[in-house]
Amino acid sequence: MEDLSGMRHHLTCPISLQPMQDPVTAPTGITYDRRAIERWLAAGHATCPVTGQPLSLADLTPNHTLRRLIQSWRPRPTSSPADVVTTEPPRQPEALFQNLMLCSCPPPVGVLREAAEVASQSDAARRYMVDAGALQRALRLAVSCAKHQQEEEGSHELEACLGLARALAISGDELRSPPLLVADSHAHDLVDAATDVLVALAPGDAARASVVELLDRATEAAGQAVLERLRPELFRALTAAVCDRGSCPGAARPALRALLHACPVGRNRALAVEAGAAHEAVELALDAAAGAGGRRATELALALLAELCACADGRAAVAAHPAGVAVVARRLLRVSAAADACAVRVLAAVAGRAAGPEVLREMARVGAVGKLCCVLQADCDAAVKDAARAVLRLHSAVWSGSPCVSAYLLSRYL
Template identity: 30%
Template sequence: MGFGWRRRRSTAGNNGGKKVESGIGDRRELELEELAIPNHFLCPISLELMTDPVTLSSGITYDRESIERWLEAGNFTCPVTNKVLSSFDQIPNHALRGMIQDWGTENCRHGVKRIPTPRVPVAPFEVSEVLSGIEGASQRVDCAECSELVGKIEKWGGESERNRRCIVANGAASMLARAFDTFAATSNYRQIGGNLLEEVLSALSWMFPLDIEAHHYLASRSSLNCLVWFLKNGDIEAKKHAILTLKELSSDEKQTGALADTEGLHETLVEFIKHPSNPTITKASLSVTLNLISSCRRGDEERLVFVEMCLVSNLLEILIDSSDKSVCEKALGVLQGLIGCEQGREKAYANLLTVPILVKKVLRVSATATDFAVSSLWRLCKDESSRDHQGRALVDALQVGAFQKLLLVLQLGCADETKEKATELLKLMNPSRAGLECIESADFKNLKRSF
């Protein structure tokens, strides 16, 4: 059976402007040669060379990664024999692996890469043992021992995706969150536990989404205060892990109240948005803000808090400067939320760039961004509480080509809610089109028809 490894048999150099070839045969500069792999070295599932052969109870050998995917998909049979497996144990086939490695070494001149000895996957009982150790070390507030054990979890997780799944499946997230809460509650954690807490956050970052129990521990007052402390005082990595943890918590509406009551959180979020230094931190800060102002329980209060911190003008600056699709979507989402309150609309009206920026983003970023931009325009142009501002917003929208863009939104297709708002905006603008409407053709050059 042929396999896709190939080698070069000749090299080229320069000799008076002419290429010099080495080797025998036809001496072509790039002579490629296929290499046949023994059939018993191939995984019956992937038909590729096995790097970690394991044998099932059926006696058939597979590559570990392939058979694990098969079993995790809910299959209970051997793929070759189609018989129900009496056990799901995967026994390493050391003899076959050694033969494959020897074969690879012998054929290295053909371009076969060295086949390393695979790491033994972590077993559930090993994970449980380490987690029990973390629990005990947390109860004793033994920072050194807990740090060593968390390091093991990190090491295992870094070795393979399979290890990560095993670690998460055995309840690591809730245990690490409990340890974080315990050490965060100590009055001197900044001195004795700062590094440990960073390690815990780093490990948790690849366990998202977290379970309910983990949310409970991370949403405690001590944990949230510690997370904000990292946002203010940690290095870039610590800040990233802390803000991503807050993003995870804010996605659960039950926790938004606790987040909203955390001292210093709002100021820190606005600071990250106002002075973007890292894309991950900026996006996560916008996501946390969006989740807070979208909360059914505290949304109105949160909007007012962020409006008073001049977040509206900061968002408009981001929309002018940023070309990142995700950042623009989130910034438009937050802006739409803030415009939902009267104070937010006042701030938006006060900035002459608000309407032009919103119109500019329609059909220029993504469907989600268009939905947010149209919704924001609708809120500004339908504001019954301020007739003067409402009329000015309609005029500004017409003068920057909003009418034609909204027609295109309807023609190209959009969400039902956006369609209703776009239609209503068109009705409001239509009587004033004469003498006011302006079309910016550059915005329509690259649009694709929906038919």
């Protein structure tokens, strides 16, 4: 077997929900991708995201066995002698840049696509064009096309501008190497311009999926300084993309991932909650539970909810949704190990020490308490069980008297 489909959930980072590149293991026994856990700790967290136990960068240990397993399961590109013989020499980026900068505004679609192809094939050509200002021109053209797009030809021009911006800004295959973003000074321009494009596009526009995908990759690779400067309009536009998944289904998942990449920064969590991201994540999980979405969408929705519940407004938003607690409990033990860890994090956050009696009664009524008891019986990770047990112990006096909770289970497993 040459792909990750059979073992993908075993090789997925609990934070980013992407295949791990450089797995590291915490003392709690949870394995993360190094980039994701370092970003989590750099955002000011000092605990394990899954278990809540104290964690520092020095506690992380490289998991060489898992790393070798991941490398053995990566797809390997095939080549033949004919490929070597027929490969044309790379075109000169200087000539392409001159065409790009001197052509009419906007340049012909063919010029944009040729420049994108060369940039994606040659890192040297890519860096030359970025240093010469091609990225800024591509971003300005994309914003202009988005604001004036009315005809089908305009759609092709916008797609070509976005393709060039992506090729110039980001390189690297998703499953083989981490994405490489341009310097932070360019990265902020990229995210800022992509935000303007997404805001300018009408709901249902086919180009929205391309813009959101660009934002997904850009926020994944962006540094802390860039993430701290994200605009409120970005969170509203990404949340709208999740909400409009019926008219533009290809934008929902990358929009969730982009929100997830931004949320380790505390300010961004508040902006996402204010934009309604918690509500839309619950709605997406509801659609997936009803058969309208897949496992991947559910994992992303639960992961985003777990991040948003790290702030008080996020916990309040989940508890305020009529189906917030219920849908998280329903998806627990039904999707994947990564989803189980996120679901327990959400329930533990909502039922924290500051939880009101209404929330605790709701958890008992919709079966969330029973599901947490089932986690203790199931074949789950020990850290996930510990987190579930901590919640049950915290409110056992309240839940043991509820007719909706089995007092036998509480007494047996606590």
